[in-house]
Amino acid sequence: MNGATTSGELRAHNRVRLLRAVHDCGAARTRSQLTRDLHLARGTASVLVAGLVEDGLLHEEPAPEHTRGRPTQVPGPHPYGPVALAVDVREDAWELAACELGGRVTVLEVRPHDGTPQGALGTLGAAIATHGRRLGHRVIGVGVALAGPVRHGDLVDIAHLGWRAVDVPALLTAPSPGGDVAPEGLGAPVVGNDTALAALAEARRGRLQGVGVGLHLHVDFDLGGVLVVDGRPVAGAGGTGAEFGHMPLTGGDRLCPCGAVGCWGMDVGANALLRQVGLAYGGGRGREQAEHVLATSPESVEATARALGRGIAALVNAHDPEVVTLSGHGVQLWERAGRALLEAYEPGLMAIRRDRPPRIEGSALGWRGSLLGAMESVFDAFLTTEGLELWRKSHPDQGRDTPEQQSVTHSTLEG
């Protein structure tokens, strides 16, 4: 039951379904395929697509590999259509991108930061304001991934950087010293944990698609993990659920910056790699050195992979997932030291799990998951009857060709 009772409500509901299908398939399916997927009559689909084209939400191109029968079209993003601004804020840098319906990403800026809330979020807020003004009414929202737990109310703690209850939306929307203010209509940013967002992206576009119960682990300076049930990361009661990295799964006794002792994340990630070769670590510094360790120190890579495998076994015993996916440095650890990882993983499994242990896979999205998840959080709010109605009301002339170019392809790639 969709709750639509009148023909107008049914049409609004089908507009959402069609746009959602175009978005989720990466704008890669033809109108005929979408018509079948959604069990629509051909005439209904034609009318729906025409309306969405007129509203500046869709644009159709001929299918590239058309061989026989009636020519068919592929619905994709409109050249002046909605854009989600998505950001991945890591401990040492941020990346800002414009994302269109279907998931096409154009990186706008990459900037290092000093690790302070003001240093990281001040420059980012100014960049969002600048690009928001340039893209104008195309921007439907801002999604931000952060490397720490996000409490309800968007307060963020990043223990490695000493962030406690940082009000991220307030800092992002504060006027910058240069006076760059975000344009009206941009709205408050949607803030989420990087691991949970990477897991969401994996469920939508990666190796957790169609998986009932999956476990996703994202490795950067340390690691985060979250259970994904029916495509949704389990957020926890207070919104801070993606914190498997702060469980004592490897028997260590080091004090973690989070305040707990023996956290798994102390043994997995860039910080652990740096520590193993005797280099300074912590504070979101040393990414390049850690990459060097990954490339040149097989002993350190294997020790880290073993710690990863041991913790995965404990979580598999607890949660019984179908598949375990790894993103960030997790992909490199799996590719370079998969054998060491499995040697620690398999003995850690309960006997009843060993006949058919859940498979472990590197993410299909690599380092892009958190950014893509931030994009999905924006489109999830937009692809609703209310979101589309708001767009239609604020874009009354969208169907007409306008000479002013606002294409995201005019953006620059920095850093």
Ligand SMILES: [Zn+2]
């Ligand atoms: Zn911890």
